[in-house]
Amino acid sequence: MTDDGPDPFTNMFEAPAKFARTLFAPLAEATAGTPLSPEDMRDWAEVGAKLQGLWMEYQTEQLANPQALAAYMDPSRWMRMAEDWYRQMPIADPAQQQALMQEGMALWQQVLGQYGLGMDGAAEAKGDPELPRRDRRFADPRWRAHPAYALIHQTYLFLAERVGEMVDRMDGLSDDKREQLRFTTRAITEAASPSNFPLLNPVVMERTLESRGENLVKGMEHLLADLRRGQLSHTDASAFKLGENIAVTPGKVVHETPLYQLIQYSPSTGQVLETPLVIFPPWINRFYILDLNAKKSFVRWAVEQGVTVFMVSWKSADASMKDVIWDDYVRAQIDAIDHIRDRLGVKSVHAIGYCVAGTTLAATLALLHRRSEQDKVKSATFFTAQVDFEKAGELLNFVDDNQLGMVKAMSADGYLDGRYMAATFNLLRGTDLIWNYVVNNYLLGEEYPAFDLLHWNGDVTNLPAQWHQQYLRDLYRDNKLVEPNALSIDGTPVDLGLVGTPTYVQAGKEDHIAPAESVWRITDHFKGPLKFILAGSGHIAGVVNPPDAGKYQYWTHDGAPRSLTEFREGAQEHPGSWWPDWIDWLRERDGATTPATGKRKPGSKGDNVIENAPGRYVATR
Known part of the structure; x- marks a missing residue:
């Protein structure tokens, strides 16, 4: 605030904030439903107890075996990647910030126009609204059935686009560093998708209410099983046996x-x-x-x-x-x-x-x-x-000195555990091979399919450490x-x-x-x-x-x-x-x-x- 009048940023945010409260209120009321009966309260208490019990059991295992969590499943590794990315990204100046805000507000007006909304309330969508951005993560009609969910995923897609453009416009980056930053930016924005968060995903919210939270219990079981094995599961591994229904040619x-x-x-x-x-x-x-x-x-x-x-x-x-x-x-x-x-x-x-x-x-x-x-x-x-290997694609993002040093540190026993390579290849197709399964198996609690190709994809092999370092250094990095x-x-x-x-x-x-x-x-x-x-x-x-x-x-x-x-x-x-x-x-x-x-x-x-x-x-x- 100054003597000349209110801060212009106050006016910029005041109206959108007031409107957001108005818009999201009906959604909160809709998801709240009718008051809980004693039976409902007992069911939800049991779900909470199950979730807490599963997590406490896993934590007890970790205390007994602190090395059980594989390095490539350690969340701190991914946090470090996010921190490195944040340090490299430029901070927009006030003019750019204001332009971004104005573009965002124009997007909101465009989206809300599909619902016939003004600034004083919300209504359910009639038919299938024509939203400006489409993405198969948000293909389910429930992402468009309510304007709040439409705004959530449309705003996310808009911001992901703009962050990617910032990387493209950054000065002073070599081609390989820019490509590496593009890869990291995509990985982080994929992880930040609202589809990956239960409270922001209408499909997950509906499943949770319908199943009285049993999907979250089943999802927690899947998550902890994967943490124990140090690898993301894509399929029902028990459905396949070598020599019986795979690898069967005599x-x-x-x-x-x-x-x-x-x-x-x-x-x-x-x-x-x-x-x-x-x-x-x-x-x-x-x-x-x-x-x-x-x-x-x-x-x-x-x-x-x-x-x-x-x-x-x-x-x-x-x-x-x-x-x-x-x-x-x-x-x-x-x-x-x-x-x-x-x-x-x-x-x-x-x-x-x-x-x-x-x-x-x-x-x-x-x-x-x-x-x-x-x-x-x-x-x-x-x-x-x-x-x-000059044009070897996104795997070139894993062959700088820092990456090679990390791989070497993870190969102390003379070999690299194949689960690391599996996580790396999954990261190349994060939406398809990571977050799709996070949503389906951890949040929705769905059972794993019996799919031979996915079973093979997860049937990892370990790699000799010296060969792996030699291959990445001499071929991928130095192209000798x-x-x-x-x-x-x-x-x-x-x-x-x-x-x-x-x-x-x-x-x-x-x-x-x-x-x-x-x-x-x-x-x-x-x-x-x-x-x-x-x-x-x-x-x-x-x-x-x-x-x-x-x-x-x-x-x-x-x-x-x-x-x-x-x-x-x-x-x-x-x-x-x-x-x-x-x-x-x-x-x-x-x-x-x-x-x-x-x-x-x-x-x-x-x-x-x-x-x-x-x-x-x-x-x-």
Whole structure:
């Protein structure tokens, strides 16, 4: 207040505050309902007692075992991230603050206009109001049924937009720091969504009243179960068992080392391609993403096409693997290739590398070429695999010195617990893979679905600490793999420019882990014949897309595009799965066949094997 009159900010806030009280009063009365009966009071008291009892039981467990809460589930970690973000964000000057307030008031007037409201009261919406911003988190009609809830979520969406724009306009930021700040801003605004808070979410409020709070009890049980296991649950894990309803394609473990098991699948055709196929899946996840069930299994489908299929099943790391580095995974790939060649008496194999195992396969090929042993691999296929990490997407936000230091601190036993990686990948899709489940399972108290893909996603593997640091530092951060001879593996300099192996490269159009532009760059480094295809969907669904499903599409290009943009401009779209295109390409490399007899049938007479597929390693936690 000054001698010249009232503070202008007082007038600015006085009218909106008075109006907000008027507007929200009917909502408070509606949610309050009729007075509670003695029975109602007893029911709500029981719910409160249950919630308190569950929490006290958990707290007692934590006092007895203070290390039980995994570091990646520790709320203080996320608080530190929020504090770092707050320190970096600029503070708007008074003129900007006033402009933001005026824009906000204009939004309120626009929203309320859909309800026929003035400043003196509220009324229920008639029909479906046309609100200025739409978001699937607020798709339920109850978010629009009352103007208060409409204002809550519309104001949130407006502010999230403006905060994102502030990051885009900030001066003095390098490109990587700006991208990192964008990522953190999105993570924090996703966490701040009103849908994540019971009192602000009309769907949760209605469920709570209808169930007399039992949804909150069930949700607390889910929350505490996840805190105990140190991992967010996405599915009912008890619904799946390895070898029974997932990873069920028949086969035998025919070779084993401390790092991996080698599975050979039983043939289902009388004749098979003479050149066998070995698949290297990423050791960041379990191999059975390619063998989820009979309908989705790439392994079963390839076997049915007359291919002798081998699968590497990597061991989840433990303290005994503290000295394992990237060289060991390259040596393991060469060892698997050599074992298959000796076992079947063939000169070469076809090889598939998925994600990080594809990156490793590229290094393996370069190593074999340097040693003049390139004929061991007749063709190479890459599923969403990167070799050039300059455009590696949002995972680049986790490779600065601070992040690497934190990862190292969490790997004191010589390995990184896979739950950390699971939390990181979930954070890349926070709305879908974190907050959606917070609302459904913690707030609404819904039961978990039995979904094999989500079960696999949560079936984490541990990573050798030295390898993980080496991978993040040398490849993601420093991008050394594409520098000729900048890296040496097993004492041999690596140069991707030597690789002349015929190559098939698949990228996912919507891949957020290995972006299509990043995958494309393999075409800049290999010198041999190469076919690139772009598949619909992302990192998983873009790969695991069986023909019978009739889903998505893929694109090919018959010319010689020099960039992904040129590829897209001249690409031909094909409906459905790209798998048939790949098998045709594979047969073009070598169509010779041989009877599926002898060691082509693992475990047949005279063939000593170790155990039935899927083997022990995939079940190791």
